[in-house]
Amino acid sequence: MTAPRLLRSCLLAALSAVLIASAAVAPARAEPADARAVTFSDTFDGPVGGGVDSSKWQIETGDNVNNHERQFYTPGTDNAALDGQGHLVITARRENPNNYQCWYGRCEYTSARLNTAGKFTAQYGHVEARMKVPRGQGMWPAFWMLGNDLGQVGWPDSGEIDIMENVGYEPSTVHGTIHGPGYFGSGGIGAAYSLPNGQAFADGYHTFAVDWAPDSITWSVDGNVYQRRTPADLGGRAWVFNKPFFLIMNLAVGGYWPGDPDGSTVFPQQLVVDHVSVTTSDSPTGTAIRGLAGKCVDVAGASSANGAPVQLYDCNGTGAQRWTVGSDGTIRALGKCLDVTGNGTADGSTVQLWDCTGGPNQRWIVTGARDIVNPQADKCLDVTGNNSANGTRLQIWTCSGGANQKWTVG
Structure with missing residues (x-):
């Protein structure tokens, strides 16, 4: 108090x-x-x-x-x-x-x-x-x-x-x-x-x-x-x-x-x-993260390689779309972490899959307002160009409250 x-x-x-x-x-x-x-x-x-x-x-x-x-x-x-x-x-x-x-x-x-x-x-x-x-x-x-x-x-x-x-x-x-x-x-x-x-x-x-x-x-x-x-x-x-x-x-x-x-x-x-x-949202099996047009956060090609692009795609329940939102601030799929490419903080910095390092570019907050925020950049996970097409790359962008920045976990 x-x-x-x-x-x-x-x-x-x-x-x-x-x-x-x-x-x-x-x-x-x-x-x-x-x-x-x-x-x-x-x-x-x-x-x-x-x-x-x-x-x-x-x-x-x-x-x-x-x-x-x-x-x-x-x-x-x-x-x-x-x-x-x-x-x-x-x-x-x-x-x-x-x-x-x-x-x-x-x-x-x-x-x-x-x-x-x-x-x-x-x-x-x-x-x-x-x-x-x-x-x-x-x-x-x-x-x-x-x-x-x-x-x-x-x-x-x-x-x-x-x-x-x-x-x-x-x-x-x-x-x-x-x-x-x-x-x-x-x-x-x-x-x-x-x-x-x-x-x-x-x-x-x-x-x-x-x-x-x-x-x-x-x-x-x-x-x-x-x-x-x-x-x-x-x-x-x-x-x-x-x-x-x-x-x-x-x-x-x-x-x-x-x-x-x-x-x-x-x-x-x-x-x-x-x-x-x-x-907390920790889960041993992971859960879908749904966003624009009801589509899911997805690892392109279900690839677990470092640098695999993270994109929007039709929800299909595969491991490429099953994410664990951890109490340590990470969001994980396929054994790796959601990562802001190159430790970027600028609008338009893309996100990818990468080995979990504990770095600030791999820390996220899922808020009650359904934003997914990277605190280091103070920016929101964002669907590039508000484009709901399959394969649209995800990025970070200044939080605007737009539908392309709203996500539902689970």
């Missing part, structure tokens, strides 16, 4: 202890390059008033002096419960029946915060949540991640990826941000996304996501990409995002960034979560 955002010392110590203990029991889930699909999914099915799945989530408790938030995060189902219709409801209330104490005295508000520390970590993939945020001055919902080495290196060296944050005084806008050593708190690196025509995020459900690959993170809202960050954005500071992270979602009340609730704020307020998922 943006601002100076450390947990209060007691909470940080408790969470660090969990992380250290879990690391001692089992290794963090850093996936090898040849891993199969890794999936985390929670659709929050269960009875009205039930709690979250304790095999997936733990509930944090306490307050947060560092952000000057006003809420106390409670245990159990007091402020985080299922609604019986496939949603988790995190509720912020202006009440304190248990006489919780906060940094400023008797707490004025209660809410909830959940994380997957010690239960699930991800390293790369598509991370998303479909949510309906609350409304009102002082509300601060967030869906975010922290580096799983938090207990060893501390924050911000652990890294933080904010997938979605909203502050109540900006009802039409959400923010995506990264934090790390030398770029944290108000110095975090990010961007905002706003709905058109003054629509408010609280009026309906929206899907907030990142597509995360080695040396690249891309943010989207409802499939609309609005920023991409790579090490080139850090001015020489350390990129600390090529390692496992755990998930967090919470609803804060007040704090430095959103400001405190005022007389216009109506309570209770709710962050309603429809689903959370983390997916």
